Amino acid sequence: MVIQSRLGPLTEDQMDDAQRAVLKDILSGPRGNLDGPFLAWIHSPELASRAQQLGAFCRYGTRLDPRLTELAILVTAAWWQSQAEWQIHEPIAREAGISDSVIRALRKQVVPEFQHDDERIVYRIGKALYKHRRVDETLYTEAVDAFGEAAVVELIGVFGYYALVAMTLNVFAVRRDTDSPLPFPEP
Known part of the structure; x- marks a missing residue:
């Protein structure tokens, strides 16, 4: 798959040792490719190294069901209208169990009709974070009751x-x- 960006091309033979080491870590990890933000981050090997480790945990290591992680990713992609993030994660979310109707609603930026309470909570937390930069006490308590404190932190x-x-x-x-x-439409 070809990935395009406004960054100058960076081939492995142009990379320094730190960039090659990060590239090796990324390619040998659970992702196995330089897709998404790594194409940019590899220009800063220290950022790439730290971000890819956090990303591996956020995507593969939390207490959350992968379905809920992918829902949070789609909520984020829709909020930021991130074309590539959506293109990468929409099929993953579908495979993880997010319904087509929820995916369509998120892309259109309308409130989905959820069949699962845990999905509704994840959606509401994401919307509260992005719109208000806070989560009120009622929603926080609901999330902790549903997932536990550690999972809410994650x-x-x-x-x-x-x-x-x-x-x-x-x-x-x-x-x-x-x-x-x-x-998403381009601004």
Whole structure:
């Protein structure tokens, strides 16, 4: 798959030792590719190293069901209108169990009709974070009752990490070379 961005091309033979080491870590990890923000982050190997470790935890290591992690990622991608983040995670979310109707609603930025209470809570937390930059006491208590404190801490980490991913993808105009139309209108 071809990934495009506004960054200058960086081939392995142009990389310094630190960049090659991070590239090796990324390629040997659970992702196995330089997709998404890593195309940008590899230009700063220290950032790439730290961010990819956090990202691996947020995506693969939390107490959250992968379905809920992917929902949080799509909520974030929709909020930031991150084309590549959406293109990468929409099929993953579907495979993890997020319904087509929820995916369509998120892309259109309308409130989905959830069949699962845990999905509704994740959505509401994401919307509260992005709109108000806070989560009120009632929603916080509901989330802790549903997931436990540690999982709520991890969920906030997922939202934060994928906001960083969305900003990176948007600023550096990272795009997947696909024949599909972009999920969001360009500003």
